[in-house]
Amino acid sequence: MRTGVWLIGARGSVAVTALTGALALRARLAGPTGCVTELPELRGAALPGWADLVFGGHDVVTLPVAKKAEDLAEAGVVPGRLVAALADELGRTEQELRALPDGGTQARTADAIAADLRAFRRRHALDRIVVLNVATTEPTAARHPAHASLAALRGALAGPEEVLPPSSLAAYASFSAGCSFVDFTPSTGARLPALAELAAAAAVPYAGNDGKTGETLVKSVLAPMFAQRHLRVTSWSGLNLLGGGDGANLADPAANAAKVASKQRVLGDALGYRPEGTSRIDHVAELGDFKTAWDLVTFAGFLGTRMRMEFTWHGCDSALAAPLVLDLARLTAAAHRAGRHGPLTELGFFFKDPLGDGPSALAAQWDTLAGFAAGLAR
């Protein structure tokens, strides 16, 4: 069950942390903390093993992976001793990375991406490939009539216009090459009718969107707690301070809007109403690869008594995201092998803004996920 893991944004912090970790796990230099597929409820023969994974990917930047891994060690994201021990293997992965193609028209660019994927499959005799988008969040994409059907989309892509945002073009190319696709970002990705049509035609599964790694993760357990205790949440406000590249990008109002909307969705779903308040995102470069989120929740109890709780979350985004990326690669590959296609709505556990109408409470998402994994194992 040789499985390709193709990362869009392969030289970024999340990708390189995931890669370093997977190599360390394979070499038994590190334990699987943070990997949910290593918990007893999910672990099993249906999933590809660490040694079955082969890594490749696209990126627009050119910083060598080994250098990026050293930077991450300097920043306290990964242990320096692992980077040193894995230097050779990190260097070998370098050979599997490609510049993001630009074919003139989007149709030709998609062909070039798909060609990279097919060559990767052949080169390593892979049974299948999971393409994972871990690139920087895009600005909210403009709608286009050609998004409505595959036929219209194919026609439009051949023209000079930019019809699809990069994340959706990557999904298009993945499906065209018979690869599954996972979007770990809030970008559009596979969420267009034309792409659903293509995934169905290609019989490949896909999953997304927007990995749930910090404030929203906490919300997904606290909001159900308030609901199950019949306490009325009267306001929920938050501030996310993000360092690093993603923080700078999300300070851009357009990208910010996409992220903020997906952050608040869980409240409406879990509570049955949308309390007052918003969740803001600010960029603080000083925080580096870490982020700090503060939330204030006010709530009313019996006979209207007003109470409040606050929480602060100090997390390392790459360290939280990377193991989930590996989990998603393993689960999506196993689902593909088991003949699943279309949206994998059972993977809501991993996402802020999951595909489908599944539960938004983490505990219910966990139960769904465990059932999904058990189904794959049968």
Next chain:
Amino acid sequence: MRTGVWLIGARGSVAVTALTGALALRARLAGPTGCVTELPELRGAALPGWADLVFGGHDVVTLPVAKKAEDLAEAGVVPGRLVAALADELGRTEQELRALPDGGTQARTADAIAADLRAFRRRHALDRIVVLNVATTEPTAARHPAHASLAALRGALAGPEEVLPPSSLAAYASFSAGCSFVDFTPSTGARLPALAELAAAAAVPYAGNDGKTGETLVKSVLAPMFAQRHLRVTSWSGLNLLGGGDGANLADPAANAAKVASKQRVLGDALGYRPEGTSRIDHVAELGDFKTAWDLVTFAGFLGTRMRMEFTWHGCDSALAAPLVLDLARLTAAAHRAGRHGPLTELGFFFKDPLGDGPSALAAQWDTLAGFAAGLAR
């Protein structure tokens, strides 16, 4: 389905808040915020209605209930307009309150308690009575050989010695009078082999212990979150600042020890290991009926990256506890009616230190509770 609700500690903050709220709910002067038995998953014909509940109780203090309700209004725990509107009804409840008997020996004291319960049942033609302990937490009780069996206990109670702590004597008297018993405190209550024997003989159910209203409630959703994300909690430390009478009492090291132990139990259960750290309790009279808890959680993620979260909970204990007391009265009465006896292990949702080996994660406790309520409704 006329149901007696007999409160041990009937003049305390929790009891009077519960009483005021129940009267307000009956009179449709307030909504059921905080009452989980009014959520769609639990609500149903099996439970006694608000108009079916008749309140009485024991207490060692003599402050009139109406005066206590005014004090609670002054302190911001209940709305003054409700206390004013319900003044007459609060006064009528006064007639149903009794001083805690003292019969010389514990056997005679238990007889006098049971006699009060039987008279309450006759006076109001009640189908059944739930006795709920909401009195101040006791110091950890000394073990006694007579706790081991009902026969030994009966013999010992007739002597001059204090064999049982007050909470257990109340359970003994309740069971003897055919009443169910709920312990909302960390005191010993019904948790003795001799009392289990008596409850079985009397075919009555019982529930407990230690209502889960603040810091531990939050722990019961956060600890499973860390576990399900395979994040390793490396320390969990907390400080609880409690005002009011319970705070002063819990500053007593013996009572404190009981409470602290039940506060940390959830971590071991949910995580599968006990992280470093303790949960402290301090008394700060200034906080009045409110409490503030602060917790620091440190945890390790992928490849050992160290992260942390903090939360602060500012809650009003009486406002959080009172609706749960009413929920427990309704659920226990319905279970009694349905023929259930012995420990109601399905009620772990309500308690820090629940009877039996049920789950400690709130979401799983909720599922168990919903199933329990559905079973009663059949």
Next chain:
Amino acid sequence: MRTGVWLIGARGSVAVTALTGALALRARLAGPTGCVTELPELRGAALPGWADLVFGGHDVVTLPVAKKAEDLAEAGVVPGRLVAALADELGRTEQELRALPDGGTQARTADAIAADLRAFRRRHALDRIVVLNVATTEPTAARHPAHASLAALRGALAGPEEVLPPSSLAAYASFSAGCSFVDFTPSTGARLPALAELAAAAAVPYAGNDGKTGETLVKSVLAPMFAQRHLRVTSWSGLNLLGGGDGANLADPAANAAKVASKQRVLGDALGYRPEGTSRIDHVAELGDFKTAWDLVTFAGFLGTRMRMEFTWHGCDSALAAPLVLDLARLTAAAHRAGRHGPLTELGFFFKDPLGDGPSALAAQWDTLAGFAAGLAR
């Protein structure tokens, strides 16, 4: 030393809290907590006594003062028993409040305002009047060439154009009527060259701007602490959640910008550099008259070690502002009496964005203030 206290925004929360408090202090129904002029270092014969103060004011709204006081009691800002005890006196103040005039041109409006002030002085045989702006924050005002000199301003005001924002027109009218002026808001107020000229000509003092009541107050002691310990603040980010009317208004980006700028000024002054980060303001109606601010400070210590602190401030803005408004009325009246005119730069202790180049560290501002008060007493 009969002193008029004329409030712009006299029916707002800050004004009515100040009024209720002043009446309570005069009647010895309350102590002077929060009034810095009652501290030993400032108290003295030079200041008007509580019984010397006569209150009046302008407002655009018409809600009776007694009703507003009841609303404030309901919201927990002032004690209900004080409002009840002072009902008659609050009613009498009602007679001294006027609708804000509108004379067609700004010149005629200013005349009408000044006429109200002169009538107030005559009616109560006042020695002098302090006009205090406690109205809602204005959007940042547009610059106008006529702001540069008094002659140009007089010419422009006679025309049909809106040359001055309302706060500056109030300062103009105050100075014209020989009254001192204090701006407790971040609005423009007296901060225009033409108005400085007028204050000099009229020989009246003025003070401002923007009362320092919460997050900025804390910054004004923490920033000097970091500076004096030679710790390098690397970022300082904050979120202010404001309820009530001021919160709604400050959610307007234009007003928000004015307030945010004055909130960060203290950091540059106290540290000698501007650390990364911003201070945001959001409106959360649920918080009512209270506000919650959260700040995260990251800093570097010896050899670059990175550390952090956070604070949360839960304050009642009206309760924090009102006693300072009374302090400013007393101090400005005494300065006026002592012959001071022009900007009272010694009052930086009270303001986020003080006039002049005084210190921004609270302790230094305190020393300056104590010296100022001592000078008045001589």
Next chain:
Amino acid sequence: MRTGVWLIGARGSVAVTALTGALALRARLAGPTGCVTELPELRGAALPGWADLVFGGHDVVTLPVAKKAEDLAEAGVVPGRLVAALADELGRTEQELRALPDGGTQARTADAIAADLRAFRRRHALDRIVVLNVATTEPTAARHPAHASLAALRGALAGPEEVLPPSSLAAYASFSAGCSFVDFTPSTGARLPALAELAAAAAVPYAGNDGKTGETLVKSVLAPMFAQRHLRVTSWSGLNLLGGGDGANLADPAANAAKVASKQRVLGDALGYRPEGTSRIDHVAELGDFKTAWDLVTFAGFLGTRMRMEFTWHGCDSALAAPLVLDLARLTAAAHRAGRHGPLTELGFFFKDPLGDGPSALAAQWDTLAGFAAGLAR
């Protein structure tokens, strides 16, 4: 002006961080962040330069300094590149460290300590030596009649009894050898009448006690803020979670009591009353060289309105303490040179529990310190 810096506890985290930093400053490999003597108000010709300092010390442990420095680099306290660059110099300091003598009687032990100091002075032709106690906090020492006078003390020390705790014996030996003494810990140190007598006789200065590096530092600016605003602090409660060796030691109730008492002193001094609440210390090994303190302050404002603030401090104790140790060495040496002897009460800026009756507000302590430094420079 060659100055010896003799550290009691020379192999501990604070000492080795101070040493590494001083060597880095001398070699211009690091800037003086955290060193207050490098601020413009204090810097000056009167203080010994970095190149004038020679380090030595006593310790009961034997871990080589270079190894300890590596451990500190691993723990994120000092940069690994500095430790590598300074390896040779750190090794040279090793030659100046001595095991703590044990002479049988305390008199003979003191003689041996003094002999080590005199030899150090001769070996390096030092003008003077400052002895600084940075050893682990002692349990509260038992009182002894011989503490009352130098004559009685000398008699008692010759006997077999342990008359002085180690910190006081170190002060005794220092004074005997003509060296000044600084106690950075809450231990007894020089605070005994007999030792004051000896310091006077030897004409040497001393300073202390208990370096102010975290929660108490913040208190020393916040408490004056509340006082100057005439806000009434109704409770102040805190929890300090300390990792590392000092944390483990302070979990010992006897040492804890000493530290807690000095932590609360500032509140009484700054406020003029002692609010309710205590400051607790717990050991959490996981935190390593860092500590986290959380404080809750409740306060009443105008007309009794109740408000609150919280802060969390995440600091690295060694990184905060080390530059202050260097500052104290420089200032004490300069004072000694300038002919000062007895308690240096002007150094309250540095201590939780300063000698003398100086101010407890940080700003006032800063002014005092700046004046003291200016005096030395004249």
